Each structure stands twice: as structure tokens, then as C-alpha cells.
Amino acid sequence: MKYVIGVDLGTSAVKVLLANQKGEVCAERAQDYPLIQEKSGYSEQNPEEWVVQTILALKELVGTAKVNTNDIEGISFSGQMHGLVLLDEGHQVIRNAILWNDTRTTEQCDEIKSELGESLLKITKNPALEGFTLPKILWVKENEPELYHKASVFLLPKDYLRYRLTGQIHMDYSDAAGTLLLDVVNKEWSKEICELFQIDDDLCPQLVESHAFVGNLLPEIAEQTGLNPLTKIFAGGADNACGAIGAGILTSGVGLCSIGTSGVILSYEEDHSKDFEGKVHFFNHGKQNAYYVMGVTLSAGHSLSWFKDTFATADSFEEIVEKVNEVPIGAKGMLFTPYLVGERTPHADAVIRASFIGMDSSHERDDFVRSVMEGITFSLNESLVMFRDAGINIDQMISIGGGAKNDTWLQMQADIFNAEILKLDNEQGPGMGAAMLAALGCGWFTSLEECSKQFIQITKSFQPIQDHVEKYEQLYSVYKDVYLQTKGLNEKLKAFRD
Template sequence: MSLLLGIDLGTSSVKALLMDIDGRMLGIAQEHYDIDVSRNDWAEQSPEKWWAAAARTIRKLLTDTGADPRSIRGVGLSGQMHGLVALDAAGRPVRPAIIWPDQRSKRQVDRINDVMERMSLAGETMNKASTGFALASLLWMQENEPEQYAAVHKIVLPKDYIRYKLTGRLASEATDASGSVAFNTRGRQWSYPLIEALDIAGTIFPECLEPLDIAGEVTTEAARETGLYPGTPVVCGGSDQCMQAVGNGVVEPGWVTSNIGTGGQVAAMVSNPIYDPQWRMNTFCHIFPGSWVIQGSNLNSGLALKWLKENVLQAADFNILMEMCSHVDAGSEGVLFLPYLAGERTPHMDPAARAGFLGMTLKHRKEHLVRAVVEGVVYALRDSMELLGQQGIAADKVIASGGGAKHSVWLQCQADIFGKPVYTTKVKEEACVGAAIVAGTGVGIYRSISEGCNQAVALEERYYEPDQRHQELYDHYYGLFKQLYIRNKELFTNWTKNH
């Protein structure tokens, strides 16, 4: 039996999945870890801990399934976007990775965007810098940690580090590199004019490959740590958003995906390199040359519900929260939640934005807080859905993925707030499956990504239609939701100056 291995390095856990070439899943293993928030606005993780967790997860998967490592024809990778992994000449991290929710680089973001505007690079980068993007974090290192910066030999994105530990090859690929903002997204190569204008040596950026390229083979050392067979081909893979799209079968224009993970994204594949001139959204490279993805990104999706679960309600698991939700009517009886716990990207691009509940009275209980958080997350995603429409991108059907595809409360809420039918696939770990499909295509098992998706991905028969009564109510509350930020923007800015 020929098998494919997909590895997804997420923000809260690493997952490894084994499937056969027809998409039948043999098993999945997972290990969780935390974000280190040692200072206000900081978000870091240890690359060494990523690798240790990934190695244990792969070994556990092989043990649990009893699969022969020699039957694995290819390994593919997916990973959290934007983070900075800075390595010395020996390939060791010089400091913890600065990951995407990090907000420390506000001043560096302004510097990058000023240079980009002066050099008229918008049509190439197709993105404006944001806090948490690798280039902004690298500039922060340059200005605040000169000794560590001087030791940097190469930088990579998070999942690139796992590939390096598997193969010994330091490289990035276009989907993830385009999320660094140091990249010519139109031309699928590093933006050396921008890099050099910021007084950064271009040599610290690694070679940039394509998602379907074979980056190398599992080394003897990596085989010893993971249980994989030495010489197994490792295909580059891509960013988690790109791999989730593949795992959902979205490899041609026409569908919109709504992903609720730690962060949230609404995204569409496009065949023309369009971008939002107001910089409220991002455009990144997609799975092959001539394809891009335009998306709105929210920093506080599953993260907001996790915050409520752990820091407020101290609930045992998310299923308890979903059960609580089911006992509260749509609209949370007037409670609104602004979910900007870590600032926000789309549509505000405002690291100073903050979270809060509004409309609470003595009658409201903890169940209302849970439902308000769920609804607030989806309201924020609707901001992105509406911006796609402004770009002329039709969004008649939505495929939900991530944690937001795992419970009917999330799915019906998305259908009602978006006002569109919401579908799910039979695949439950979309990023892992996408990485496995890319691996299978890269090593020649599938003749194309489309063929791989046709064999491995299928829609669930059940889908969720908008409830007209709920839709009208949500339209009203969505208007109030948008006003919450607008009316408090100045207050948020003044608040963060003193906190």
C-alpha cells in the first residue's frame, strides 16, 4: 500500500496524518503547545519545541497505525504563516520564533510601509506590512537585539524549519514567503530592492522553491528521531491557508473558504494577481505559478473562544461551550462581543484594537458570553466576506474548515451571518490532507493537484442554509458590531498608550 504523510505545524498544536492515495485516513496524531506571551504584545514559540513535538507526533502516528515507514511515498508540510525563525550558521535558532499574533513591531511596520510607498512597490509585494510579519519582526531584531541579529545566517518561516530538520535543506517556498512581506508576490521571488532599502543583507533569505518541488529526503538523523524511513522524499508544501484550500478541494476559482482556527481567514483563489488598494486584505501566492489567494485575516477567532474557555469560564473543553451556545437564541439576547484581544488585521489593520462585551444586563449569563464570542468571531469574518465582494469576487458558496467546521453551532452561525449556504468536506484535517495531496503530486502519484483532490476530497451531503429570521437579526447586529470599532477607535489608541 502506498501512503502519504501530511504534517501541519499549527499555532496551538502539530498534527501528522497518514492517508492512502485514495484519501482514506489511516490515522492522525497531535501534540499541543502554548504561545509564550512573556510581555504585553509579544507572541513567541520555540522552534526546537516545534521539532521535538513534530518528531514525537510522527513516531506516535507510525506506532498507532502500525504502518510500515517504507510504504510512505512522500511527506508534505503545512504551517502557520508569517512567523520569523532566525537561524545561525549551524542552523540553530538564535532566539525564539516571533509568530503571527505578535504586536511589538508597530514602529518597524511604519518604516517598511514608508519605504514601500516611496519605491512604488505595491504592485509587486501586493501586501502592506503588518505586525507579526517576518520582515517587520526581523527589523525589530535589527534595532533591539543587535547581538542576536548579527548572528543570523538565514531566516525561514515556521514550517520551513520542520522541513530543514527533516532534510537538512534550508529553503522557503512561494506561498509562505509571500506572507513575509519581503516578497515580490507577483513575480514569486524575494523582493531584493525592498530588502536592501531596509539595510538588510539579501543573503539571509534562503532559496525560494515552489510548493510541489521535492526539497530533499529524510536524513538518517531525522529518521532516527521520527521513525520515518531514510530517503523518503519531502515535498515543500505550503502555508496553512494554502494547504487548507487544497484539503478542501479549492484549487480553481469559484469557491470561498471560511477557516476558523486560532486565527480566522476568508479566502478565495484567483487567477489574476489582484490586491486591495486600501490594504485591508492580503494577497499571497497559491499552489502553482499563475495562482494567488486573496484573503482577509482575523487574529482572534478560535483564540477568542479559547481565551473565554480558559481564562474566564475555566471549562474543560470546547464541546461544553458549544452545548451552552445551543441554549441561547441567535443574537445572544443583545450581547455583542468585539473579538480584538490581540489587535486586528482585516479590515482595520490596527494593533491597538481591543476586545470587549457590550449590551450586558442583569439577565445575561455565561451562556450568553459564549454565544456572543462565537457570533463576534463570525461578524469579524463577514468583514472579509464583504471586502471580497468589493473586489468583484463572487461568494455564492462557502466551504467552512478548521474548528469552525466541527460543530453545527459554528456552521449555522456562519450561514446566518454570511447569508450564504455553508458546506463542509468529509475531510476533517484539511491542512494535513492538503499537505499530503501536495506530497502525492510532487512525487508523481497524482498527475495534478486537481486529480489528487478528486481522489481524496468530497463534500458532506449535509450543508447549512441561512435561516431568514436569524439573517435579518444578524444584519442588524452586524451594523452595530461595525459601529463598535468605529466609535471606539480613538479610545483604543489612547488606551494602549498607557497600557
């Protein structure tokens, strides 16, 4: 039996899994690392933490799996998008990575909009938002010029990790699409954008397909992990592209709901001529010559983990959500908006912050938990509504991540989205997508579609309950009003956050 490894470099932890040719997960390990948040709106990580913890996770995986490492043929990667890693001429890290959920770059986004105008959407298919990479590059250029002038190349998080394992520098199209520097349709770095902002071409790494072979393990990494140095390494993709692959979103008609630290509503697309007016993201897929449309809630699972860390540190997530099904729809008249670090879709707003609306002294912890879960799902529904308004027909959705681990939440998704929700057997999210890219790269299959038939199985479905759908439609209209009512208040409060 042959095997591949999927490495998912997330925001809070790196997860590695070993899959065999049947698509069975034989072993998995995870190691976490901290966020660095010096100020409100700042979010960074030390890239060295990714490398150390990944090597440790791989070592533990190899030790646990007890398979012949000569039979582990390939490794591929999924990674948190947008994060900026700057390397000097010796390929040493210049500063901490600035992450996707960092919102310091509002001025740079305004500059990009002003300078590029309508050309931005024509080239990149996406608006200028604080989370993207180009604003981060410009922020460093303007605020840390001595560091910027040392930079010889920029990478995204998983690309830096892969470089440290192989010594080779590349970036795949699906992750590059989230930089605001890629010409998405023509699949090349935009000379117009680089020239306009005086970014040297050499700062942009070589582009490759997600299933492309990019090298072998360095001998010292092989020694540290116990893997064979001849193990083939493949480029991999952005976490959302890999999440789509790992859920089998490879044809039109089926959507994806992924609830991790952030939350994503995603749909497969092949027609690059559709105009979404920048209201949702349009990125290159991990599948060659395909795209995906995506809406993002910045604080999805993060909202629930924040609640746990703040109010229920002694309890597990399972304990926190255990009695949510006993709380009525609407959490007894309380709504939560998940804007803990601002919002992405449909409100590109770095200033807005979260709210509980309708609290009274009768509310108990379980009511708050249900309110948080409903608020996250309402936020995701805003993206789904825009997809449907644009003519994308989605009646069936696959749910992955934290939102797929609780049946009450899965039914909530079916009712709020008014769609059938499918749960995967042994769902592994982006890590499975990375493993599938490695399997394709190793030649086990001729296409990702063929691979998905072997690797992906549906285990459970949830149908919308009409009475619930109607109640949630009423609540959703109130939920949408909360943003409009609190936007001005949060702008006034901004001065007090630092």
C-alpha cells in the same frame, strides 16, 4: 497501498496525519507546545519545541498506523505564517521565533510604509502589518543588533522544522508571500526592498514550489521516528494555502472559511492585476501559478479558547457550546468584538482590544459563548463583504477548522455570510493540504484538482435562513460601530497594558 504524511505546524500544536492513495486518513497524532508571552503584544516560541514534538508525533503515528514504513512515500508540511526564525552561520537558532500574532513592530511598519510608499503594494501586494516577517527582521536589527549581525539566513516556522528533518534550507512561494520581501507576481525576492532596508541577499533562502522535492529524511530523524530514511520530503506551504488545497479551493467561485487560532476568509484568484488597495491579503497559492485573496481575524478560535481558559477551565469545548442553539440570535442584546490581540482585516490595528457590549445581569454563560461565536463570525464577514465589493462572487463556502465542528456555528455562518456553507467529510484542514502536496509530489496525480476529486468529499450543507439573515444584517451594522466607538478608548488605555 501507498501512503503520505501531512505535517501541520500550528500555533498551539503540531498535527500529523497519514493518508492513503484513496484520500482516507488512516491515523493521526498531535503534540502541543507553549507560547512565550513576556509582555503585552509579544508572542514567541522556542523552535526546538516544534522539532521535539513533531518527532514525537511522527513516532506515535508510525507506531499507531502499523503500516510498512517502506510504503510511506512522502511527507509535506503546512505551517503558521510570518513567524521569524533566525539562524547563524552554523544554522543554529539565534533567538526565540517571533510569531505571526506578535504586535510589537508598529514602529517598523510605519518605517516600511514611509520608505516604500506605493511601491510596497506594487511589489508585495500587501500592506505593512505587525504580523508580517519584514517588520520582525527590522525590529531585531534595531533592538537586538548583536543578534541580527549573527544571522546568516531567516526561515519561517515550517521551513525550519523541515530543515531539521532534512538538513536542507528552502522556502516555498506561498509562505514567502507573507514576509513582505517577496515580489509576489515575479516570484522572486525583491532586490529593491532588500537594498532599501540593507538586508543581505543571503539572508533570504532559496525559493521553491510547494510540491517541490527538497530532500530525504536525515538518518537520525528516520531512526527516532521509525520512518524510512528514503522517504521523500516536499516543501509544503503556508497554513492558509494548504487549508485552501485541503478544502478543494482550486477554482474560482467557492470561498473558504477557516476558523483556527486565527480566522480566515479566502478566495481563489488567477488575475494578479486586481487592485484590492491593500485592504485584504493577496498571496501566492500552493497551487502553481495561482493566488488567493484572504482576510484575517487574528483572534477567531483564540477568542473561544480564551473564554474557556478564563471562565470554564473544567469544561470541554463541546460542553461550552452545547446549549448555544438555545440562545436567541444576538445573545439577548450582547455583542463581542474579537480583538484580543489587535486586528488584521479590515482594521490593521495593533492597539484595538476586545469588547463585550450590552452586558447586563440577566446574561448567563451560554449567552456569552454565543456572543463570542457571533462576534468571530461578524469579523470574518467584514472580509467577505470586501471581496464581494471588489466583484468576487461567492455564494458557496467551505467551512473548516473549529467553526466546522458545531452545527449551530455552521448555520450561523450561513446566516451571517448569506451563503451556502459546505462541511467536508473527514475534514483535516491544512494537514490534508500538506498530504495532497506530498501525493502530487510523489506522482500519484497529475494535478491538485485531480487529487482533490479523490481526497475531498462534501458531507453536509447549510442554507441561509432568510429571517436569520435579516436579523444578522441589523446586528452586523451595530457590530461595525463598536470598533469606531472603542478605537479612541483603547488608544488611551494602551499606556496601562505593560
